[in-house]
Amino acid sequence: xxxxxxxxxxxxxxxxxxxxxxxxxxxxxxxxxxxxxxxxxxxxxxxxxxxxxxxxxxxxxxxxxxxxxxxxxxxxxxxxxxxxxxxxxxxxxxxxxxxxxxxxxxxxxxxxxxxxxxxxxxxxxxxxxxxxxxxxxxxxxxxxxxxxxxxxxxxxxxxxxxxxxxxxxxxxxxxxxxxxxxxxxxxxxxxxxxxxxxxxxxxxxxxxxxxxxxxxxxxxxxxxxxxxxxxxxxxxxxxxxxxxxxxxxxxxxxxxxxxxxxxxxxxxxxxxxxxxxxxxxxxxxxxxxxxxxxxxxxxxxxxxxxxxxxxxxxxxxxxxxxxxxxxxxxxxxxxxxxxxxxxxxxxxxxxxxxxxxxxxxxxxxxxxxxxxxxxx
Amino acid sequence: xxxxxxxxxxxxxxxxxxxxxxxxxxxxxxxxxxxxxxxxxxxxxxxxxxxxxxxxxxxxxxxxxxxxxxxxxxxxxxxxxxxxxxxxxxxxxxxxxxxxxxxxxxxxxxxxxxxxxxxxxxxxxxxxxxxxxxxxxxxxxxxxxxxxxxxxxxxxxxxxxxxxxxxxxxxxxxxxxxxxxxxxxxxxxxxxxxxxxxxxxxxxxxxxxxxxxxxxxxxxxxxxxxxxxxxxxxxxxxxxxxxxxxxxxxxxxxxxxxxxxxxxxxxxxxxxxxxxxxxxxxxxxxxxxxxxxxxxxxxxxxxxxxxxxxxxxxxxxxxxxxxxxxxxxxxxxxxxxxxxxxxxxxxxxxxxxxxxxxxxxxxxxxxxxxxxxxxx
Numbered sequence: 001x002x003x004x005x006x007x008x009x010x011x012x013x014x015x016x017x018x019x020x021x022x023x024x025x026x027x028x029x030x031x032x033x034x035x036x037x038x039x040x041x042x043x044x045x046x047x048x049x050x051x052x053x054x055x056x057x058x059x060x061x062x063x064x065x066x067x068x069x070x071x072x073x074x075x076x077x078x079x080x081x082x083x084x085x086x087x088x089x090x091x092x093x094x095x096x097x098x099x100x101x102x103x104x105x106x107x108x109x110x111x112x113x114x115x116x117x118x119x120x121x122x123x124x125x126x127x128x129x130x131x132x133x134x135x136x137x138x139x140x141x142x143x144x145x146x147x148x149x150x151x152x153x154x155x156x157x158x159x160x161x162x163x164x165x166x167x168x169x170x171x172x173x174x175x176x177x178x179x180x181x182x183x184x185x186x187x188x189x190x191x192x193x194x195x196x197x198x199x200x201x202x203x204x205x206x207x208x209x210x211x212x213x214x215x216x217x218x219x220x221x222x223x224x225x226x227x228x229x230x231x232x233x234x235x236x237x238x239x240x241x242x243x244x245x246x247x248x249x250x251x252x253x254x255x256x257x258x259x260x261x262x263x264x265x266x267x268x269x270x271x272x273x274x275x276x277x278x279x280x281x282x283x284x285x286x287x288x289x290x291x292x293x294x295x296x297x298x299x300x301x302x303x304x305x306x307x308x309x310x311x312x313x314x315x316x317x318x319x320x321x322x323x324x325x326x327x328x329x330x331x332x333x334x335x336x337x338x339x340x341x342x343x344x345x346x347x348x349x350x351x352x353x354x355x356x357x358x359x360x361x362x363x364x365x366x367x368x369x370x371x372x373x374x375x376x
Numbered sequence: 377x378x379x380x381x382x383x384x385x386x387x388x389x390x391x392x393x394x395x396x397x398x399x400x401x402x403x404x405x406x407x408x409x410x411x412x413x414x415x416x417x418x419x420x421x422x423x424x425x426x427x428x429x430x431x432x433x434x435x436x437x438x439x440x441x442x443x444x445x446x447x448x449x450x451x452x453x454x455x456x457x458x459x460x461x462x463x464x465x466x467x468x469x470x471x472x473x474x475x476x477x478x479x480x481x482x483x484x485x486x487x488x489x490x491x492x493x494x495x496x497x498x499x500x501x502x503x504x505x506x507x508x509x510x511x512x513x514x515x516x517x518x519x520x521x522x523x524x525x526x527x528x529x530x531x532x533x534x535x536x537x538x539x540x541x542x543x544x545x546x547x548x549x550x551x552x553x554x555x556x557x558x559x560x561x562x563x564x565x566x567x568x569x570x571x572x573x574x575x576x577x578x579x580x581x582x583x584x585x586x587x588x589x590x591x592x593x594x595x596x597x598x599x600x601x602x603x604x605x606x607x608x609x610x611x612x613x614x615x616x617x618x619x620x621x622x623x624x625x626x627x628x629x630x631x632x633x634x635x636x637x638x639x640x641x642x643x644x645x646x647x648x649x650x651x652x653x654x655x656x657x658x659x660x661x662x663x664x665x666x667x668x669x670x671x672x673x674x675x676x677x678x679x680x681x682x683x684x685x686x687x688x689x690x691x692x693x694x695x696x697x698x699x700x701x702x703x704x705x706x707x708x709x710x711x712x713x714x715x716x717x718x719x720x721x722x723x724x725x726x727x728x729x730x731x732x733x734x735x736x737x738x739x740x741x742x743x744x745x746x747x748x749x750x751x752x
Contacts, residue, residue: 037700044682066694066698067690318413329701
């Protein structure tokens with residue numbers, strides 16, 4: 001493993017860093033858009049890059065089924081296949097096996113499951129997960145883990161956490177060390193402080209390029225998530241990046257950065273963009289709402305994205321009503337810019353020791369609600 | 377009316393010209409992508425412009441129903457609404473009323489129809505069609521006409537042609553003259569030489585900024601279409617542009633340019649792009665075909681479009697198989713570039729008196745069929 005992480009500074013628990021990979025540097029705190037099957041839905045990579053994203057997440061489960069990891073490798077790896085030359089992080093496939101696949105069976109060895117696409121049977125072991133991510137040429141490989149639901153039945157959380165630890169060790173053994181590529185362990189243990197600390201200590205003893213907090217964003221209240229972060233993060237080495245998987249809303253991101261999280265991924269900005277939900281400085285808006293029908297103002301008057309620079313709410317509303325592809329495209333683009341703008345704001349604020357002020361202004365603006373309706 | 381048309385030169389019957397509008401110049405022969413409801417499906421206007429398109433077609437029928445012509449006018453006109461600052465031509469709404477609307481009734485006055493969206497009743501007269509196109513701020517307004525099917529019952533072709541002539545006169549009366557905006561008449565008469573010539577003479581007597589050939593591309597064989605062009609175009613004034621509505625394949629375009637057509641519109645490159653059909657120098661290919669699954673070559677190795685510059689057939693194939701939006705986006709973009717490349721090639725060839733050679737090479741290349749399968 002050899003991902004170099006520089007911790008540039010702290011402001012309280014919030015951290016400003018840089019993670020160096022073979023495909024470039026990631027400024028942290030960082031938000032990673034999700035490019036599930038080798039594409040951020042509806043956008044070209046250059047549009048995603050223009051939003052400020054420095055790293056994408058790819059899904060091992062989806063890519064192993066279609067087009068197949070060996071095929072991607074023959075075609076030059078995922079960067080080349082999808083036309084994205086910046087860093088890529090891939091998940092281990094475990095989460096989607098649990099949520100999407102049918103007839104799965106899990107044991108010490110790994111997971112056997114049937115594809116949700118064609119019912120074909122597949123095997124996912126810690127070793128195979130690492131191999132697939134290697135074939136994809138992923139810069140950041142995630143260990144295979146078992147992610148359980150919330151709330152977890154008694155005993156389940158500990159069993160899954162211990163299994164994940166043993167799989168972490170096997171992933172570490174299987175990982176092929178090379179410059180600019182790395183492997184992250186995943187802390188499990190549900191909402192239990194002792195389990196989370198045991199998991200963090202076990203992973204730290206193995207040693208990884210970074211540490212993810214898994215098993216959150218699975219339905220628990222935000223306060224619970226923050227509490228888990230609060231007692232888990234101090235148990236992790238401070239010189240490695242911490243990645244909160246599958247989180248979240250802009251509000252989640254700001255609060256988790258205050259706790260010391262460095263990296264995030266979430267489908268929210270892209271999925272919401274396709275379903276007419278727009279994120280703005282003044283909260284979430286629904287672009288299908290008739291309130292926007294005659295509004296000549298942009299989605300977010302404070303936004304510098306291409307969608308807000310050219311088009312009105314009235315136009316975006318029209319596109320969604322007419323079920324035109326350009327509606328999801330423009331709103332996805334806007335949402336990604338907004339997410340990256342929040343992250344850039346957090347990074348600047350941490351640099352100058354003003355992250356609390358930044359957060360206070362952020363929450364205040366969000367609480368205002370949408371700009372008043374347009375008077376025509 | 378005041379659209380200035382310069383006929384720069386001819387090569388046989390093929391013409392090279394320039395049509396000047398308030399929003400810029402259109403080099404002819406020109407192909408107009410279709411932006412049905414205020415968007416070329418899946419693309420941003422800057423991508424459409426980058427393909428070389430100098431003018432878009434908007435659909436009066438769709439836009440009058442949603443978002444409504446008066447709304448578009450309040451929002452600054454169609455150019456501003458959709459973010460396209462180059463010329464726009466709008467059809468009259470007549471064709472879609474015939475093909476999409478329900479319970480229509482047509483008489484001397486105009487057409488009454490029920491919207492295919494919500495069943496609401498609407499009126500479309502020659503005067504209202506011109507008014508709607510004015511509200512949209514269309515640079516080129518099309519007269520309302522009655523377009524009949526092929527083959528047309530005896531008597532129908534003449535009746536519809538005569539009605540269209542009377543509507544042409546009413547549209548001319550209703551049209552608000554202003555610099556850089558113009559009105560085109562539409563020649564009807566099905567495949568009957570006498571009717572077509574009567575129609576052309578009647579329209580010429582009224583006087584228009586340009587003349588469209590309507591009632592083709594409605595199911596007749598290509599040879600029939602070309603025959604109709606051959607006896608209709610000479611009956612039109614040579615100092616005005618001729619526009620063949622709703623045509624066609626690249627092959628149609630080349631042959632119709634040889635007959636003297638200056639302008640075209642068609643949904644083919646965009647609709648085909650969404651359904652995995654790609655146009656290449658060596659014919660049409662289906663990107664869903666397994667033949668492309670492992671092919672690292674671009675859609676068309678001879679193409680300079682962004683899709684061919686970055687992505688492989690294998691990737692585009694994968695996107696269509698995975699039903700990802702980016703598949704239709706990339707293939708639509710490619711098809712539009714290809715159409716514009718054919719038009720640019722025709723214009724250059726006419727300029728140097730080489731249009732017959734160009735056409736011969738074009739047909740020869742098309743006849744070769746797709747590049748041989750990739751050997752991996």
